[in-house]
Amino acid sequence: MDSLMQHIVALDDSESPLDMDGFRQWTKNLHAARNRSLQQPTLFEGSEALAPIHVSAISYDGDPHRREPPAFARASGQHRLKLISRLGSASARPQADGEAWLAQVDDTEQKVIAKIFCPSFQIPEKPSVHDFEDVPRPRQRARTEAQAYSSLSCYQGLWIPYFLGIYEIELLHGETADMVLLEYVPGQSLFDWRRPHVLGNCEDHSESDPEITRLHNIHIEWLHKINRHVDAMYERGVQHGDLNGFNIILTPGTEDIVIIDFENARFEYLFKDRDVQKAVCGFVCCENHLTKLFDYCWDNGLPYEWWEWWPGLDRVVPLSSTSADDTGPS
Incomplete structure (x- = not known):
């Protein structure tokens, strides 16, 4: 098991309540965080509230069958994201693991996919610790996705998007979330x-x-x-x-x-x-x-x-x- 997968498991263990009292307090804290996010939202169309992120350079081997990496990712640097539109399911947040956004890079026409996984996006409703232990939490899913793209790195730009990194971000309402940044593939x-x-x-x-x-x-x-x-x-x-x-x-x-x-x-x-x-x-x-x-x-x-x-x-x-x-x- 590699280091990233060990981190996925460790994160899962750290978020799992040990008893029913811990479970109740954990879900209570998640509901409070969700209420704060509704009062002071970070994720909305036009939002520029996300802090600048450092994107490492993506190499390109010149394979004519492989898409070139996004222009901004061909050299390492700091970039700001502006959320343009939410993608995928329009289901309510309680049923969602995360939110996928089409985002603008800096003040350019370049676009990326920002997938944001926040603990209060998914609050388990079953009051059973044993049932809950098998349900992946949003931040665990972010690390799982990062692990998958890393394992399949040789196919990025061919039949999977370029993986541009996983970032820990602070949302305005005080929650820590994970953001997976990916190439935007029109289609x-x-x-x-x-x-x-x-x-x-x-x-x-x-x-x-x-x-x-x-x-x-x-x-x-x-x-x-x-x-x-x-x-x-x-x-x-x-x-x-x-x-x-x-x-x-x-x-x-x-x-x-x-x-x-x-x-x-x-x-x-x-x-x-x-x-x-x-x-x-x-x-x-x-x-x-x-x-x-x-x-x-x-x-x-x-x-x-x-x-x-x-x-x-x-x-x-x-x-x-x-x-x-x-x-x-x-």
Whole structure:
């Protein structure tokens, strides 16, 4: 276990209440901090309340397939951030682990992603210490994400964003938070791409419809990419843990895949199939394509267990699974 992972575990232990009295006092303090944050907010559009941060230089190897690092990060220096807009879920803070913000760097047009994890963002409601011990706290998630990006550093700028550092910051209401700073990769989430491409049961589309074939070919291409990326993660000892359609970005014009949001990553007891299962369910657009993609995986020795997660499973049985002689890919 490396030093950063040891720090993750140590932080978790230090935040875990030892008894019910400690649990009650801990959650009481979190509620008080949340109330203070509502009265004196730090995180809002246009906020420049975050202290300047020192960003270390990011090296670039000249690989034409790799994006260049953000211009401001090509040399070490101090920078100020201005929060522009909150990204991702609009759920209320009690259900959120952290807040992801698009931020402006200094007075330039350059943008970054600032993910801010604060203890009072997630307050456990179960009054059981034993249940609570298994729930990662926000600051633990920040360090988990930093560990994942560090472990996958050779893929930064290819299919994950550049990791620009983790910073301990003080918010105006007196709480200490962690901020993970990442390259901003413009694009569309796989979930958002999927919405206009859902074709239901394809009852109005024949097998000869070119749109059916086009989307099926896209699914196969993405399956291969995701499978390669997941293999690479596992070789580096990382399981993403939440590889759904929200956490896969398609870059404009290329539809290359960029994987984001590693705060739920695991570094031991890895289950590769779970990452593939979640990812595939995020881009297969209909039951017709579910069957076609399952058959393709079955015939080509690719992961196929993901079909069991499809929400319409009670209405579809992949064709190849009905053969009594088939035992699946070896």
